[in-house]
Amino acid sequence: MIDDPMEEILSVLQDVVLPAGVPVVPDFETAARFSIAADVGESSGAWFDVLPADDGRLTLVLGQVPGSGMVAVAAASAAAAVLRASLRHSGDLATALSLLETHAAMTPDARGTVLAVATVDPHDRVVTYAVAGHDGPVVSPRGGAGRRLGVHGPALGHGVVPSVALETLADGDVVALELGVTDLPAQLDHHRAESLEATCDAVSEQVMTVAERGVVAVVAAGLPGRRTADLMVRLPHDELASRRARHELGEWLERCGATAMDSLSVVQATGELIANALEHAYPARDVDAVVELRACHRPSGEVVVEVVDHGHWRRETDEAGRGRGLAMAAGLVSGLEVVTGPDGTRGRVSQPLGRPVAVRRHPVVHPPEAVVDIHRDAPDRLRLTGDFGHDEVERVGHELGLATRGGTRPVVLDLSDLVAVSAGALRLLGDLVATDHGPTRVELRARQGSVAQRELTRAGIAHDAS
Incomplete structure (x- = not known):
């Protein structure tokens, strides 16, 4: 909360x-x-x-x-x-x-x-x-x-x-x-x-x-x-076809690593295509009729399921309430299409498979105060100690502006005694030594093995580690 x-x-x-x-x-x-x-x-x-x-x-x-x-x-x-x-x-x-x-x-x-x-x-x-x-x-x-x-x-x-x-x-x-x-x-x-x-x-x-x-x-x-082999199932035109299709497809999706939600969505949408094919493509007593169920798991992570029949669908009507099943199915998956031709009808369902990653919030253990102290050891030498966090960037930048007199005087900045350096602090330090706008006026120093030396090296920021 x-x-x-x-x-x-x-x-x-x-x-x-x-x-x-x-x-x-x-x-x-x-x-x-x-x-x-x-x-x-x-x-x-x-x-x-x-x-x-x-x-x-x-x-x-x-x-x-x-x-x-x-x-x-x-x-x-x-x-x-x-x-x-x-x-x-x-x-x-x-x-x-x-x-x-x-x-x-x-x-x-x-x-x-x-x-x-x-x-x-x-x-x-x-x-x-x-x-x-x-x-x-x-x-x-x-x-x-x-x-x-x-x-x-x-x-x-x-x-x-x-x-x-x-x-x-x-x-x-x-x-x-x-x-x-x-x-x-x-x-x-x-x-x-x-x-x-x-x-x-x-x-x-x-x-x-x-x-x-x-x-x-x-x-x-x-x-x-x-990697899971493609699925290919031939479904006879009988009352058990839809149940068998859902079972076969559900087991195949499980082998692919699909989550329960992805599996439910794909199976439900495919079931609607199979029901439509069995109802509309063949006469009720056509014992030779077959509907093919095909599925593959593409390298991109997308599952593609096809329902293919070789019958001839009845002419569409404007009867109220028709088409609601397909409309529902389309809302369950990322893609659904039905293409009818002289050799039959091909319905296709597509859905990228994914596994959720929740953003967690871990408790802060002994939260330190992000405070950095600025020591002026000499007019041209500054030293930072403490924790150089995001909130301190503006203050340190202001102090360095004064010390360099607006970038007109060279200054040595010693970072050896810092205990932590934030990403915002690294951005400021990188800007201080950048040479794309003329010669740099700040020389960074960090003792070999110090926190600052490791962070500066990782960030590729020029410094003296002697």
């Missing part, structure tokens, strides 16, 4: 930005877990996607826009839409990332977005991946030690298109992206279960027990999936 009306609005918007679930596809096992802290505004700029392509490839996306609140939610929604549409249009990861970088550079609220994306080809057993200010994907083999793919690049919006790399996979491998999970390779190795759903559950549950704030997210795909 959320008491604050504004937080309730943000919570609803966060749910709108995120997909309703993950696709159920024949070539992969898929799973995702997404949880945000009770202080919902802190991390509302995060999103994930699992995008199937018609050729069977599957793309995992995990990103986060700096900042918090409604602005971050809107910026995340736009960034997700740009990447999703570009991948759908071009089918090429490098092209999609180039367009997303352009979008981030032109959109102030999207500048500094961090991203990890991986496209897995089930036929070539290859993962194509890229990161922007984020850790690389993790590959976890069954029975072996997981590894993080080592590629780094700056956050989006600074004129650098993320580089694309490739890695070969094997059967049993899981490819995973994360936010807020420390040492994901070891976590996957330790919690590996029979199903990927159970594995992601165990990892996210363990992390949420110690999470302080922000996002805990795991998005994963495993090879191979559960």
